[in-house]
Amino acid sequence: xxxxxxxxxxPDTAAKINISADGKTxxxxxxxxxxxxxxxxxxxxxxxxxxxxxGEVVAISLGDDTYKETxxxxxxxxxxxxxxxxxDPANWDSYSVARALxxxxxxxxxxxxxxxxxxxxxxxxxxxxMVAEMLGLPSVSVVTKLxxxxxxxxxxxxxxxxxxxxxxxxxxxxxxxxGLNEPRYPTLKGIMAAKSKPIxxxxxxxxxxxxxxxxxxxxxxxxxxxxxxxxxxxxxxxVNLLHNEAxxx
Amino acid sequence: MKILAFAEQNxxxxxxxxxxxxxxxxxLADKLKGEAVALxxxxxxxxxxxxxxxxxxxxxxxxxxxxxxxxxxxxxxxxVAEVAKSIGASVxxxxxxxxxxxxxxxxxxxxxxxxxxxxxxxxxxxGTIVATRPVYAGKVLTNIKxxxxxxxxxxxxxxxxxxxxxxxxxxxxxxxxxxxxSDFSARVTEVMQIAGKLDVSEADIVVTGGRGMKGPENFKxxxxxxxxxxxxxxxxxxxxxxxxxxxxxxxGQTGKTISPSLYIAVGVSGAIQHLAGMSSSKxxxxxxxxxxxxIFQVADYGIVGDALEIIPALTKEVKKLLGx
Numbered sequence: 001x002x003x004x005x006x007x008x009x010x011p012d013t014a015a016k017i018n019i020s021a022d023g024k025t026x027x028x029x030x031x032x033x034x035x036x037x038x039x040x041x042x043x044x045x046x047x048x049x050x051x052x053x054x055g056e057v058v059a060i061s062l063g064d065d066t067y068k069e070t071x072x073x074x075x076x077x078x079x080x081x082x083x084x085x086x087x088d089p090a091n092w093d094s095y096s097v098a099r100a101l102x103x104x105x106x107x108x109x110x111x112x113x114x115x116x117x118x119x120x121x122x123x124x125x126x127x128x129x130m131v132a133e134m135l136g137l138p139s140v141s142v143v144t145k146l147x148x149x150x151x152x153x154x155x156x157x158x159x160x161x162x163x164x165x166x167x168x169x170x171x172x173x174x175x176x177x178x179g180l181n182e183p184r185y186p187t188l189k190g191i192m193a194a195k196s197k198p199i200x201x202x203x204x205x206x207x208x209x210x211x212x213x214x215x216x217x218x219x220x221x222x223x224x225x226x227x228x229x230x231x232x233x234x235x236x237x238x239v240n241l242l243h244n245e246a247x248x249x
Numbered sequence: 250m251k252i253l254a255f256a257e258q259n260x261x262x263x264x265x266x267x268x269x270x271x272x273x274x275x276x277l278a279d280k281l282k283g284e285a286v287a288l289x290x291x292x293x294x295x296x297x298x299x300x301x302x303x304x305x306x307x308x309x310x311x312x313x314x315x316x317x318x319x320x321x322x323x324x325x326x327x328x329v330a331e332v333a334k335s336i337g338a339s340v341x342x343x344x345x346x347x348x349x350x351x352x353x354x355x356x357x358x359x360x361x362x363x364x365x366x367x368x369x370x371x372x373x374x375x376g377t378i379v380a381t382r383p384v385y386a387g388k389v390l391t392n393i394k395x396x397x398x399x400x401x402x403x404x405x406x407x408x409x410x411x412x413x414x415x416x417x418x419x420x421x422x423x424x425x426x427x428x429x430x431s432d433f434s435a436r437v438t439e440v441m442q443i444a445g446k447l448d449v450s451e452a453d454i455v456v457t458g459g460r461g462m463k464g465p466e467n468f469k470x471x472x473x474x475x476x477x478x479x480x481x482x483x484x485x486x487x488x489x490x491x492x493x494x495x496x497x498x499x500x501g502q503t504g505k506t507i508s509p510s511l512y513i514a515v516g517v518s519g520a521i522q523h524l525a526g527m528s529s530s531k532x533x534x535x536x537x538x539x540x541x542x543x544i545f546q547v548a549d550y551g552i553v554g555d556a557l558e559i560i561p562a563l564t565k566e567v568k569k570l571l572g573x
Contacts, residue, residue, distance in 0.1 A: 013502045013522045017388040026389065037503050094364055095357065120502055122384050124366045129354035138323050138435035141351045158497055159347040160451050162442030166322065168435035178503055179496040210363030210397040214379065216389050219529060225548040227540075232562040234552045238534065239566045241550055246532045248454070248511040249478060249567065 001055035001170075003046040004110035005079065006101055006128070007039040009063055009070040010121040019216045025090075026216070035070040038116025040077075040183040041176035045146060046114050047078050048181065053148070056080045058108065062100050063089050068199055075194035076186030083200045093211035094122070098130035100204050106135060110171065117142045117175040125175070132173035139173040140166045144180050250283030253338035255329050256301050257348055258291050260440075264451070266344035268304045268411035273371070273404055274342050275305025275414065280373050283339075286310055288332050290325060292318040298421035305414040309421045310336070314428065319437040320348050324428055326355035331426050333360055338399070340378065345403040346450075353403045363395035365402045369508070369529070378402075386502035386525035406450060408508050447481040449498055454480030454511045457500055457527070458488060461516015461537055461556050465493035470560045471515060477567050480509070485517045501526035516556040519544030536560070 011017065011031045018027040035043075046057045059074035061067045062085040071082040085104055105113060113135075115128030125141070132139035144163065145156035148170070155166045158177055186194070228234045228241065242249045254274035256267035274285040287306035289297055291313055298309035312328050329352060333341050341360070343353040345367045357364035368380040369390075380393050380402055395402075449455050456475040458468055468482065475482045484494035486501055500507060502522035512530035517523060519535070519542055527533070528547045535548035536556050545551045552559055567573075 011385070013386075014520075016521065017385045019389060026385070094354065094366075098358075120386060123386060123506075124354075124364070125350055126354035126357070126364050126366055129351065130358050130364070133326070133355040133358035139351075139355070140322055140435055142347060157347070159440070159442070160448035161446040162440065164320070164437045164441065165439040166435055167438050168322075172435070177496075178499075210395055211365060212394045212396055213391050214394055215392040216384075217392070219383070219387060219390055222528070222533070222547045222549065225533075225535075225545060225551055227545070227551045227553060230553045232554065232558045234554070235559060235563040235566045238550055238552060238563065239570055242511065242532070242534070243570060246511070246549065248532050249570070 001049070001053045001112065002108070002110040003050055003055060003057045003112045003114070004060060004105060004108065005039070005042045005046045005057065005074070005114045006060050007043065007070050007074055008036040008116070008119045009033050009061065009067040010036045010119055013037065013120055019218070023215055024213050033066065033069065035073050036116050036119045038118060038120070038176055038178065041178060041180045042114035042116050043074050043077050043079065044181045044183040045176055046112065047184070049112060049148065058083060058110070060085065060101065060104060062087050062097055071199050072194050073186065075197050076190040077184055078190060081200065082197070083202060086201055086203045087206060091209050093209035094124045094126035094130060095211070096207040096209045098127045098134060099207040101127070102131045102134035103204055104202065105131065112170060113137070113173045115173070115175045117177050128173055128175040135173070137171055137173050138168045140168060141175040142177045143174050144177050146174065146180070250281050251336050251338045252278050252283055252285050252340040252342065253333050253336065254285060254287050254306070254342045255349065255352070256287045256289055257344060257346060258289060258294055258297055261291070261294065261297070263297055263300060265411060266346050266406040267301070269406065269409045270342050270344045270404060271301050271304040271306050272411045273409045277340065277371060277378065278307070281376070284308065286336055286338065288312070288329060290317055290328050295421060295423060302420070303413050304411060307420065311421060311423045312426050313423065316428065316433065319440065321433050321437065322351050322435040324432040324436070326352045326359065327432055328426050329356045330359035332424060333399070335424070341399070341401045343401070343403045345405050349403055353401055357401040360399045360401065361397060362399035362401045363397045365393050365395055365400070367405050368402050369405050369408045383506065383529070386506050386522065387529055388521070388525045405508065407453065449481045449483045449500060450505050450507055452481035453509050454478045455483045455500070455507060455509045456480055456513045456515065457483035457485060457517055458515050459485035459517030460487045462488065463557065467557060468494065470557070470564070474560055474564045474567070477564055477571070477573060480511070485523055486520070514544050514548070515560060517544055518542045519547065
């Protein structure tokens with residue numbers, strides 16, 4: 001079976017995000033970039049499926065040369081091949097990213113295509129599902145459990161207050177939620193091996209974005225919070241404030 | 250100009266996000282001098298149409314079929330897109346719920362539309378919708394504009410109002426959308442929901458515990474407080490990673506980003522990833538024994554002290570107020 005996993009290169013979640021002088025992009029200086037956390041679950045799942053069914057895992061990323069670091073991580077975790085679809089990560093939207101990925105995925109026609117459920121930069125959770133639609137494939141998003149039996153896939157996905165079971169057939173697209181598995185740490189041997197593995201580079205047609213960012217701004221900061229007290233006796237005043245001032249209970 | 254609002258129902262019931270999405274469509278329609286059309290999908294759901302009209306829908310379109318009893322990641326987007334095309338909708342609004350987030354990106358592709366997800370406000374500038382949406386889990390907000398003819402937005406639950414309009418005339422119309430087996434190439438076969446359990450993303454009040462709760466057994470206290478308040482229990486990443494609580498309860502950048510009316514953070518220090526996920530809550534209460542914890546910087550009210558002593562007292566006081 002052929003497994004494809006699409007990975008993105010994003011600011012570490014601990015990073016403080018500052019806005020650039022243009023007011024439309026973030027200031028990348030001083031930010032550590034990592035593999036999108038949800039993509040780690042996607043890579044791990046593909047590796048486990050390959051261990052079970054045999055085949056090949058290809059990691060794909062759309063971006064500039066800095067994205068190679070994330071592809072190296074995927075190689076160090078154990079994927080067989082890594083492909084960088086070269087593009088300048090400016091003026092993107094989920095549609096233009098999905099189009100470019102879909103073009104390449106169509107070429108290699110994998111049985112299983114995995115994404116993280118969202119990238120923690122733009123938080124759209126749209127690309128994986130858009131790719132599925134562009135390729136005319138079924139999709140299951142926010143997957144917490146996956147089992148393949150004779151071409152039928154039994155999946156569990158998270159919903160409000162519970163889970164639902166979804167049935168589909170391969171080829172299909174899935175997006176991984178935390179909890180799907182426990183991603184492996186690259187071993188030293190894996191890291192060394194990844195350094196010598198080539199990263200294939202391709203340049204594809206670029207698609208225009210349909211979404212335009214007009215402005216980035218900070219959420220309004222709270223200020224002037226009130227310390228009500230320093231022990232359990234403060235709850236009387238707290239409940240009074242929540243009831244009479246905030247009017248939320 | 251037509252604005253289509255996909256109003257989700259689950260097992261024949263409409264939840265708050267459905268009213269919010271219809272009401273938001275109506276507000277936009279009023280500003281753009283257009284028409285708000287609500288869409289209901291399911292099995293035997295037409296009787297819910299009148300309720301949607303109350304929340305501002307000029308017209309309700311119903312697509313019903315026994316096969317649509319449960320959600321399908323393939324059939325539902327097809328129906329939304331087909332209805333949007335057939336009424337000539339230029340804007341499609343969907344709730345950013347688990348089904349809505351699954352459905353909307355596919356709808357956008359089918360309509361060759363730009364997609365703006367998880368929006369928290371809309372304004373009209375030069376006759377065009379400008380949406381505000383959080384990025385980097387809310388550390389930054391963006392104002393976006395969609396340049397395609399058709400625009401698809403999802404809206405975050407619990408943020409937009411659900412006001413009742415004086416609408417006596419409900420105009421409910423049943424649409425037939427032909428569906429084949431291949432439209433159900435992915436379909437939900439079973440729903441496993443804990444009865445009465447409110448999700449952190451739906452709750453108006455969330456009580457979140459962190460490492461300061463000292464152990465998983467102490468979350469019983471938070472469950473009791475949440476139940477008394479009619480809210481849900483949330484968890485910090487630290488306690489989820491420690492296995493004390495399930496990931497579905499995690500609030501923050503690799504969990505859920507939420508905006509309840511009241512957020513009570515108990516024994517949560519307030520790492521940047523956590524603050525990103527909850528600082529847009531309307532009111533925030535922090536209870537932590539470390540007076541320098543970052544959570545106090547976003548809190549409206551704080552108590553510096555031991556959570557395990559304060560929570561039982563707080564629950565008692567709330568019960569007294571509510572006469573429980």
